[in-house]
Amino acid sequence: MERKKLDVDIVLDILKETLAANPTSSFTASLLHQYQERGGLSKKQLEGLHHKASKVSAISTGKLATLEAIILKKPMKHKSPLPQPTPLFTKDETAGKLITEILNKYPQHKRVVFFKAKYDNNEPFYVTETEELKRFYKLLIEK
Template identity: 55%
Template sequence: MGLFLYCAIFVLMDKKKQEIGVIEKILDACYQANPDGLFVMSLMHQYEERGSLSKKQLQGLLGKAQKVQDMPPNWVATLEAVILKMPTRFKSEVKVVAPVFQKDEKAGQLITAILDKYPQHKRVVFLRSKYDNNETLTTAEVSELERFSKLLLK
């Protein structure tokens, strides 16, 4: 049982090394074609550091490899297959979140109307400060504003 597991792991590792070997060969061939290319040099450096490249980087390498004249077509096909096997990651769209608090326009109009006529009314000034700080006015406070408007704005 242990020997079978060891062989299965070895086969998987060998398969991964073959893929990796092709990518390394493509990087070397692209470097030989254009030794001054910074993009290929940076990909080679990252490949040596991390041992892998992202899907976008592999797509960029594919574009460079297709421009090389003496690139074996089977290497390019293998690179395309590796790219197709990799998952495509999408950024989710930003969702527009509705505001948690909605100001009561009627209460705001009542406060403004009362304070236009009586700017020193202490209770209404207090309610305006609550309204301006986006605090919810209770039903009692709104009914109080309506009562003030009936009494003061006749």
């Protein structure tokens, strides 16, 4: 974090005043230590500091307002919602119609029964299998 004026540091002033008002607060002490070590605080830490500092009456409202502005200036991190799951395989409705029509007329046709089992198990059809199914439909139904 790069500061423009080194002599004015609102966050450090608020940290010191909050720690002076409540010297047993380990939260404020750890924030002060981290601020001095790293030179900045995260948005959540600043929000926690603002919550603690707003309870101290010795801190001026101008400093609290400046701290609020610093908090609002920080970017918000949020997770985007997960996308809706999509099925890996979509059934080919035309193949399903062809299978049912052939099996209505010829229920014992072994190859079409195999296609029906494959269709019911959501297994994808190869191009050759769909062509074979269409050929069966032309031969058996569209005589």
